[in-house]
Amino acid sequence: MSTTATAGTRPDDVRRHNRAALLRRLHVDGPATRAKLASTLGLNRSTIKALVDGLAEDGVVEERVPVQRSGAGRPSLLVLPQPQAAVVLAVDIRVERVAMALVGIGGAILARGSWNAREGRREPAEVFTKIVDTAGPLIDELAVRPVAVGVSVPGVVRHSDGFVHEAPNLHWSDVPLGGWLSRALEVNVHMGNDAELGALAEHLRGAARGADDIVYIGADVGVGGGVISNGVSMRGAGGHHIGEVGHMVVRPGGLPCYCGSYGCWETEVGERALCRALDLDENSPVGAIVAELRSARTLSAPERLGEFAEWLAIGLSNVVNLLCPKLVVLGDLFTALPPALVADLERTVRERSLVSRALGGTRVVTSALGPDAKLLGAAELAFETVLSAW
Amino acid sequence: MSTTATAGTRPDDVRRHNRAALLRRLHVDGPATRAKLASTLGLNRSTIKALVDGLAEDGVVEERVPVQRSGAGRPSLLVLPQPQAAVVLAVDIRVERVAMALVGIGGAILARGSWNAREGRREPAEVFTKIVDTAGPLIDELAVRPVAVGVSVPGVVRHSDGFVHEAPNLHWSDVPLGGWLSRALEVNVHMGNDAELGALAEHLRGAARGADDIVYIGADVGVGGGVISNGVSMRGAGGHHIGEVGHMVVRPGGLPCYCGSYGCWETEVGERALCRALDLDENSPVGAIVAELRSARTLSAPERLGEFAEWLAIGLSNVVNLLCPKLVVLGDLFTALPPALVADLERTVRERSLVSRALGGTRVVTSALGPDAKLLGAAELAFETVLSAW
Structure with missing residues (x-):
């Protein structure tokens, strides 16, 4: 029996553990042949067959003869996750915009x-109400809860309960948003810091695929960091x-910074600082900032970003000294x-x-995921428990 | 069967796992009665008896009737680790001083x-030679390898191999000290960053006992940090x-800092900065700095440390924001x-x-461990593999 199978006694x-590993593999890496699944999970073919048959019966996967045959002999069937078989609701709360999506197994955004x-329009109660009001039509559209x-x-x-201690740029403190949402939506709600979730998404589906020690730095109005160490979110x-x-x-x-301190990194490299560096109005919309960053004027003379x-270099050197990543992913506005x-x-x-x-x-x-990184990260946070308990 | 016993199949x-857990418990928390060991490890009394008997036969523990009886009935025997049954050599390399010790099971310094x-006198080759030359008499004195x-x-x-990439204050770079020592001493050598080992020692035996999320900050010529997260060294x-x-x-x-950068935290709060703050010569010996910190002049007017x-506050706020500890331990010179x-x-x-x-x-x-923190941490690093493979 393989090492994968020894976690339970x-x-x-053992069956539950192997089924979760299989599902996670399909969710993160996409369709694969039975033979490939057997080799990457270290399980024999008959175990894979039994697991796939069970999941197919539940409608979670579908099997197809692959278009390209890999050699002589009977082709190994291709196993495809069915996105609609398990759908999570992802919410990305930002200072300027709230984005929501229904995301299916495999990571596809379905609505x-x-x-x-x-x-x-960003008081906690208003954001809460609007999330609930927006969820309804999205769910109806897809007809999947x-x-x-x-x-x-x-x-x-x-x-543990989605309690927001402090979100300085939203002017929120002590907001039990997780509790409100789980009661209103009648489903488990998992909440995380935006940059932590950006790191998770880039690690699983973006610029940091295959890298196990990374820091993600996201910047819009605020600047935040998230760390994956040895493939796991560092807490x-x-x-x-x-x-x-x-x-x-x-x-x-x-x-001065919204957090109560002075000279924070985000006051020097956040959205407003970037506007100043680009000679834009400090309240310019994100689109205008990105356009200016991608304009010939900036691309041909990046030194105009000067100070x-x-x-950015000073802060990033500190981050690398303190958190020891092999790869840093710059997200949100920094993507441009x-x-x-x-x-x-x-x-x-x-x-x-x-x-x-x-x-x-x-x-x-x-x-690699740009403005969707945190939204997809929120979906992955929700999927973590769903897939392991399948 | 208990949860402790299910790691092996x-x-x-199972026996090996339980023996390592028992030994670790005695090493970290000191002598305990059989009854106490049974309850903290979640094992039944007959299992404990078999394990203790085996360890006693090997001379690793000794049993005694406890002086204070805890109630009626036959007293539970007190199990004591025998320090000399397993001794490690600990080395603490600093800019100003190299300290070595033989440390026995239970953490006692024996020589x-x-x-x-x-x-x-701190060229890599010289430090290496002196370590080997000092180890001999220490081992002879104790008559235990x-x-x-x-x-x-x-x-x-x-x-993995004790390769020192860079130790700025020693002016070392790319020194394969681990390899040199393991060949010369003919025993496994484990090497770590000094502050990381300070954190380990304070967590197991010092000011951070019982705290699972800590940062240790050590300061002598250099300033370093080590992090324990959820009870484990963060890497x-x-x-x-x-x-x-x-x-x-x-x-x-x-x-300017030895690391090649400018305005590093250690240039503002390290030994030399502390000397400036105390109006001492920048090359004052450690003893003089500590004496001045503990003098009536500083104790009654700590504001004389001014800038x-x-x-210290600016850097420490950054450290807490980035590393999220529940407890910070200030070590070395900061102890005073x-x-x-x-x-x-x-x-x-x-x-x-x-x-x-x-x-x-x-x-x-x-x-709580002051100048011995890193030395004891080095010993614990060596004990980690010794105890788990007993």
């Missing part, structure tokens, strides 16, 4: 909704996320940073950080 | 040696330690900081760090 436990949260809900919040969140005391990098003081005596780039500037950043971090030097350099890349 | 595995490493060696180095160390890419806090830039454009205290200043620091961190606020405050305390 009773036959029922979307969003609204502008500017103009004072979500089996769990995942929510991304730009703040410090208690995992600190009380299960809270590790890497509240936006509120690291890099410029003592600098600008902004220097603060000029490639030449990102390459410079990678070089500077390697020069300045002794941890990066010890690692033979830390790669710095931009997000 | 064959009777041999010590040390030498001054100032005055150009160490079963493993643990070494603490103030730098970035590869765990990043390549198994390197997390928390190279001394080289976090807190004062951009500040003093130094502010840099005035209690009023430490209390102020705890208050300031709570005010400024939103992570600390979310945790209901992060406690800040001084080390």
Whole structure:
């Protein structure tokens, strides 16, 4: 019997464990032949057949003869997860916008909704009501009830019950949003810090696939960090996320921050600082900032970002020294940073950080999932428990 | 059968697992009655008896009738670990001094040696030779050969083979000290970053006993951090330690640091900065600095540390935001900081760090092990593999 099968000791436990591993493999890596599943999971073909047959009976997977045959002999059947067999509701709460989606097994977005949260429409009670009001039509459209809900919040969140301790840029504190949502939607709600979920999504489906020690840095109004260590979300005391990098003081005596401190990294490299660096109005919409970052003026002369780039390098060197990642993924607005500037950043971090030097350099890349990273991360947080308990 | 016993599936595995758990319990928490061992390990009395009898036969534990009887009936025998039954050699390499010790089961220091490493006597080859030369007499004195060696180095160390990538304050880079020592001493050598090992020791035997999410900050010439998360040393890419806090830039454009950067935290709060704050010569010996910190002048007016205290607070708030500890232990020179200043620091961190606020405050305390923290941590690193493979 394989190592995969030894976690449980009773036959029922073993079967449940193997079924969860199979489902997770299909969810994260997509369709695969029975032969491939057998080899990657270290299980024999008859075990795989029994598991797949069971899942097919439940409508969770479908089998097909593959189009391309891999050699002589009878082709191994291709096993495809059925997205609608298990759907989660994902919610990404941001300062400027709330996005929602129904996401199926395999990570496909099956339905979307969003609204502008500017103009004072981000009081906790209003956001809560709007989430519930938006969920209804989405569920009706797809005619599938979500089996769990995942929510991304730009703040410090208690995992156990989705209690938002503090979300400075939303001006929220002590908001029991997880409890409200689970009662209203009558389904399990899992909540996490936005950058932590960005890290999870990039690790599973984005720029950090295959990398096990990463830091994700997301920037819109706020700047946040999330850490995956040895393939797992790194957590600190009380299960809270590790890497509240936006509120690291890099410029003592600098600008005041919503968090109550001064000279935080996010006051130097967040959305407003980026606007200043680009000579844009500080309240410019995200689209205008991205357009300017991708304009010929910035692409051909990334040095016009001047001091902004220097603060980015200082903060990122600190992050690498403290959190020891092999790869840094820059997300949200940073996704649009000029490639030449990102390459410079990678070089500077390697020069300045002794941890990066010890690692033979830390790669710095931009997000592959862009504005969807946190939404997809929220979906993955919800899927974690769903798939393991299938 | 208890949960403790289910990690292995064959009777041999179970016995080995339980024996390691029992030995670890005695090593970390000291002597205990058979009854107490049975209840804390979740094993029945006959299993405990068999295990203890086996260990007693090997001379690893001794049994005695306890002096204080806990009630009526036959007293439960007290099981005592025998320090000399397994001895490790611990080495703490610092900029100013190298300390060595033979440490027995239970954590007792059985023999010590040390030498001054100032005055150009800290080239890698010289330190290596001196360690080997000092080990001989120590081993002869005790007449027990160490079963493993643990070494603490103030730098970035590869765990797998004890390769020192960089130790800026020693001016070391790319030193394969682990390989040299294991060949010369003919025993397994385990090496770690000094602050990581300080964290381990304080967690097991010092100020952080019972706390599972901690950061240890050690300061002599350099400043370093080590992190225990959920009771385990937190590691990043390549198994390197997390928390190279001394080289976090807190004062951009500040003093140059040995690491090649400017305005690192250690240039603002390390030994030299502390000397400046105390109006001492920058090359004052450690004893003089500690005496001045504990003098009536500093104790009655901790505000004389002025700017130094502010840099300490800024850096510590960053550390708490990024690493999310419930408890911070200040070690080495910081052990002597005035209690009023430490209390102020705890208050300031709570005010400024939103992570600390979310945790209901992060406690800040001084080390219980002082200058022995890293030496004892090196011993514990060596014991980890010894005890689990007993």
